[in-house]
Amino acid sequence: MAFRDQFPVLQSIAYLNAGTDGPIPLAAAETARAELDAQLSEGRLHAHFARRHDLAAGLREGYARVMHAAPEHVAVTSGTSAGLGAVLAGMDIGPADEIVTSDAEHPGLIGPLIGARHRGATIKAVPFAELANAVTAKTTLVAASHVSWITGELAPAELAEVPVPVILDGAQGSGAVRVDVGELNCAAYAAAGQKWLCGADGTGMLYLDPELGERVRTVNPTYFSFEDTSLGLQSPLKSVASRFDLPLPREAVALSAAALEVLEAEGLDAIITRAADLADRFATALADAGYTVAPRGRSTLIAFEVDEPEAKREQLLERGVAVRDLPGTPYLRASVGAWNDESDLDRLLEALEP
Known part of the structure; x- marks a missing residue:
């Protein structure tokens, strides 16, 4: 075909x-229907949850390939906004911080930036092309789009050289332009599964560099955040990016994985x-x-x-x-x-x- x-x-x-x-x-829709049919006929028992786990692991590996990242540095999330929010909310941001961003960001990043401002940070918004030039000795973080959702402009390549962590909104990046988190030298990259990767609504990815990951608290842990859930209040959280995984529907994960398979086959x-x-x-x-x-x-x-x-x-x-x-x-x-x-x-x- x-x-x-x-x-x-x-x-x-x-x-x-x-x-x-x-x-x-078409193949992705058929795959999702098959997963729904299985739940309809077999119920949602232990095998169902094992299947969800396996599908999420496969999707993590696929998203890692898209971003040229190691799977252990990738979380499977519900979208770009979820990843950006998790990182910025989890960082120790306060009055001493200046965050450089562009003056044409999507609400998915604007929301977490407003949250950072509520905690005392200064948000410096500049024209998209000036992002790298706007970094000064006062700047502690850059948070901006990889590809402008309005114009399709790409963030300045010089961002890879700035001396502060760079968090990229990759909603218009993954699947649309080449994404190599190593070449971008970004500390975090959040993107969507439903846009250029043709997956299900409510799926997405987050790359988190381990060095930045040490500074990001897990503000809203889910069942999937724990290394061992049997220890009650002593249950430890994972140290890798998967502690930011979100519990996604089995059929949605299957659809996104199958869509990615179609793209990778081409x-x-x-x-x-x-x-x-x-x-x-x-x-x-x-x-x-x-x-x-x-x-x-x-x-x-x-x-x-x-x-x-x-x-x-x-x-x-x-x-x-x-x-x-x-x-x-x-x-x-x-x-x-x-x-x-x-x-x-x-x-x-x-x-x-x-």
């Missing part, structure tokens, strides 16, 4: 919304390159058609200006094209994946006509 054919939604619409939720591969590096090439063509075609395209990097997002973006989004959907508007901006955002092709570009351009 051709790669595009594995995403049934593309038969009916030009799906350009992976920056919110990726298209689900070749994740090839998918990333193909999607970026196609996104470049989309951006050029939109500019040639007279639309103002926001400055962007070598990514899979294209933001372009229209009048009344929310109304235009609904109009496009009626014409068989799925994009999203970005509240508070003049932009519609097209998210281009390797499952798209030139026919989706043609359909977008045609649908944009009055």
